[in-house]
Amino acid sequence: MNIVAADPKGVDAGPHFMDGDHAIAEGALAAGCRFFAGYPITPSTETAERFAERAPEVGAMFIQMEDEIASIAALIGGAWGGQKVMTVTSGPGFSLMMENIGLAAMTETPMVVANVQRGGPSTGLPTLTAQQDMMQARFGSHGDYNIIAMSPDSPQECFDLTIEAFNLAEIYRTPVFIMTDETVGHMHEKVVIPSADKIKVVERNLYKGPKENFRPYGFDSKGGHPMTRAGDGYRFHITGLTHNERGYPVMTPEQNQIVLTHLIEKIDSNADTIIRLEEDQIEGAEVIVVSYGITSRIAVRAIQDARQKGLKVGSLRLITVWPFCERRIRELSNKVKAIVVVEINYGQMVREVERSAAGRCKVVSVNHCGGAVHDPNVILKAITEACR
Amino acid sequence: MNDNAQDSENSLATMLRVERMPHIWCPGCGIGSVVTSFAEAIKRSKIDQDKLVVVSGIGCTGRVAGYVNFDSIHATHGRAIPVATGLKLANPDLKVVVFSGDGDLISIGGNHFIHAARRNMDLLVICVNNFTYGMTGGQVTPTTPTTANASTTPYGNYEYPFTLPLLADACGATYVARWTSLHSRNITQSIEEALQRRGFSFIEVITPCTTLYLRRNRLGDGVDALQYYQNNSELQHGLDTRATEIGFQGKIAVGKFVDREKPTYLDAVNQCNVKFIGDDYQLYGKTEPEKKVEEEKKPGVAVA
Numbered sequence: 287m288n289i290v291a292a293d294p295k296g297v298d299a300g301p302h303f304m305d306g307d308h309a310i311a312e313g314a315l316a317a318g319c320r321f322f323a324g325y326p327i328t329p330s331t332e333t334a335e336r337f338a339e340r341a342p343e344v345g346a347m348f349i350q351m352e353d354e355i356a357s358i359a360a361l362i363g364g365a366w367g368g369q370k371v372m373t374v375t376s377g378p379g380f381s382l383m384m385e386n387i388g389l390a391a392m393t394e395t396p397m398v399v400a401n402v403q404r405g406g407p408s409t410g411l412p413t414l415t416a417q418q419d420m421m422q423a424r425f426g427s428h429g430d431y432n433i434i435a436m437s438p439d440s441p442q443e444c445f446d447l448t449i450e451a452f453n454l455a456e457i458y459r460t461p462v463f464i465m466t467d468e469t470v471g472h473m474h475e476k477v478v479i480p481s482a483d484k485i486k487v488v489e490r491n492l493y494k495g496p497k498e499n500f501r502p503y504g505f506d507s508k509g510g511h512p513m514t515r516a517g518d519g520y521r522f523h524i525t526g527l528t529h530n531e532r533g534y535p536v537m538t539p540e541q542n543q544i545v546l547t548h549l550i551e552k553i554d555s556n557a558d559t560i561i562r563l564e565e566d567q568i569e570g571a572e573v574i575v576v577s578y579g580i581t582s583r584i585a586v587r588a589i590q591d592a593r594q595k596g597l598k599v600g601s602l603r604l605i606t607v608w609p610f611c612e613r614r615i616r617e618l619s620n621k622v623k624a625i626v627v628v629e630i631n632y633g634q635m636v637r638e639v640e641r642s643a644a645g646r647c648k649v650v651s652v653n654h655c656g657g658a659v660h661d662p663n664v665i666l667k668a669i670t671e672a673c674r
Numbered sequence: 675m676n677d678n679a680q681d682s683e684n685s686l687a688t689m690l691r692v693e694r695m696p697h698i699w700c701p702g703c704g705i706g707s708v709v710t711s712f713a714e715a716i717k718r719s720k721i722d723q724d725k726l727v728v729v730s731g732i733g734c735t736g737r738v739a740g741y742v743n744f745d746s747i748h749a750t751h752g753r754a755i756p757v758a759t760g761l762k763l764a765n766p767d768l769k770v771v772v773f774s775g776d777g778d779l780i781s782i783g784g785n786h787f788i789h790a791a792r793r794n795m796d797l798l799v800i801c802v803n804n805f806t807y808g809m810t811g812g813q814v815t816p817t818t819p820t821t822a823n824a825s826t827t828p829y830g831n832y833e834y835p836f837t838l839p840l841l842a843d844a845c846g847a848t849y850v851a852r853w854t855s856l857h858s859r860n861i862t863q864s865i866e867e868a869l870q871r872r873g874f875s876f877i878e879v880i881t882p883c884t885t886l887y888l889r890r891n892r893l894g895d896g897v898d899a900l901q902y903y904q905n906n907s908e909l910q911h912g913l914d915t916r917a918t919e920i921g922f923q924g925k926i927a928v929g930k931f932v933d934r935e936k937p938t939y940l941d942a943v944n945q946c947n948v949k950f951i952g953d954d955y956q957l958y959g960k961t962e963p964e965k966k967v968e969e970e971k972k973p974g975v976a977v978a
Binding site: 321323342343345347349351352353355356357359360361362363364365366367368369371385388389417452492516517520521522523524525526527534535 | 688690694695724725727729739740742743744746747748749750753756757758759760762763765766767768786789848856875943947955956958
């Protein structure tokens with residue numbers, strides 16, 4: 287893995303007052319992203335606007351495509367053309383992107399897609415917050431595959447995690463999602479952008495060996511197989527068909543097994559390295575509150591109130607949502623009475639918590655439809671009841 | 675790849691992934707003829723083959739990307755053009771060619787086609803038009819002539835088809851030509867010419883689908899189709915594209931209909947940014963003078 291300092295051209299160092307959407311664009315530029323293809327959709331459009339404005343001064347390409355399908359397809363071309371690529375969208379656009387997210391997963395194409403979630407289904411609540419696309423992020427395209435997804439809870443984290451998303455996309459050659467939401471996307475806070483030399487960027491691992499040994503894929507279930515780019519003379523072929531290491535179609539159940547095992551395992555076998563969690567007062571806790579994104583900012587208040595009442599409450603914030611922190615939940619489920627899962631949807635990540643806890647402790651879902659954040663008192667009530 | 679002192683057959687073979695032969699196309703199918711003309715055009719054009727990328731979507735023609743020995747992407751159904759757009763913009767040094775069938779390019783991919791033409795994206799798009807969905811078994815497409823039989827129009831097609839040269843022209847394509855798979859030399863010449871152009875070039879090639887379209891419509895075999903092309907093709911360079919409609923077994927206007935100059939998408943990006951940002955703006959992609967300097971640095975004989 288080749289880790290270098292960020293290219294200063296893309297780094298607007300210093301303290302800023304900006305919203306989450308803008309911070310995503312700045313994070314992308316700092317991470318070395320020089321290709322953005324997108325389509326306007328509330329509440330994500332500000333990311334595209336900022337990238338469009340900054341692109342000429344950074345030497346990047348911005349193109350507004352005709353729809354989200356074209357945007358994500360252009361990312362696949364852009365990545366194999368040699369660039370770090372990204373797009374941003376929200377629910378309806380995310381749905382349109384699903385087919386080519388599958389192609390990106392299948393062709394092991396690094397890319398970053400930010401989903402500034404809004405209430406659904408369908409057109410739903412275009413201007414209001416939600417966390418309803420969490421399962422779609424993991425399973426939205428057809429067939430079995432794997433991805434990485436992270437959920438920032440502040441504009442600062444939008445910046446930081448976007449850089450990390452680009453790095454993970456390069457290391458594992460996979461689509462990586464920033465699963466933020468309207469509230470974080472439109473929330474203005476202080477964002478400190480460090481100087482370029484303080485930002486670590488993973489460079490693309492480009493194959494440099496002899497032509498006859500070149501293989502676009504290596505099915506080792508580990509990840510990190512070198513990539514190439516069009517124009518370098520390796521004459522690569524990639525396809526969405528089940529393929530061998532040369533990229534040629536081999537449509538047999540045996541080959542499908544080899545490809546799928548690799549696609550899933552290259553992320554799952556590295557889950558402990560990939561996953562980032564924020565834990566607070568887990569030791570000795572009777573109840574643990576699991577939250578992510580904007581929900582964790584609301585949960586903090588309820589947790590504080592509960593602790594003031596003398597309840598032993600710990601907090602587990604999912605910074606990385608996918609792969610899911612199965613092992614950690616399993617460990618904790620042996621030690622606590624209950625896990626309270628707070629999310630702005632009708633119970634999505636709670637299913638993963640239930641699966642990982644496997645009946646060893648109570649799992650309480652504090653679900654909530656889209657459009658607004660939780661009332662902290664509702665979370666407090668759930669914590670209080672769970673402690674009984 | 676060394677062009678010198680090799681007979682033409684060998685040179686063409688180097689442009690194919692021969693290890694992947696035999697191909698999947700039926701006897702009498704026209705796709706292979708178009709690929710041969712394409713390879714011949716590449717050989718003649720002397721363009722840097724390492725900088726050539728072929729992108730295709732899904733369907734019989736979609737398989738072209740898998741058989742040509744260039745950087746190649748077999749994309750999703752209808753999405754060859756946006757993938758090609760991404761490649762071109764990520765690395766403007768690339769020459770990007772889209773190979774696509776009528777259903778792939780114009781039905782599911784129609785939106786991308788019109789917008790790439792509108793933007794004058796620097797791409798060469800070759801449409802192998804056999805009036806049918808071959809891979810899925812002979813369904814009607816947006817180019818199937820009215821009254822023709824297809825598996826989803828078993829009593830005859832009642833829809834109005836697109837006339838592709840007219841569509842491309844109206845959307846802003848800067849080079850538009852049409853041939854049939856009988857016109858192999860003309861196809862080669864058109865591809866060679868279009869590769870020298872900058873901007874959205876579109877070449878339509880009418881081809882026979884022997885297994886489905888010809889059989890369903892009782893039009894005989896591949897040879898009968900070529901006979902029909904010979905008797906009914908009318909060479910009309912510069913013809914107004916509004917007059918290029920093809921009726922069921924009707925006359926087929928062939929030739930180069932459009933050849934005009936217009937700034938490409940990237941030209942327009944750079945022109946706009948220079949105007950508004952001024953001297954601080956660094957042109958995106960290599961400028962023509964920069965390319966010339968690079969050309970001069972290259973050794974006399976190109977060696978892969």
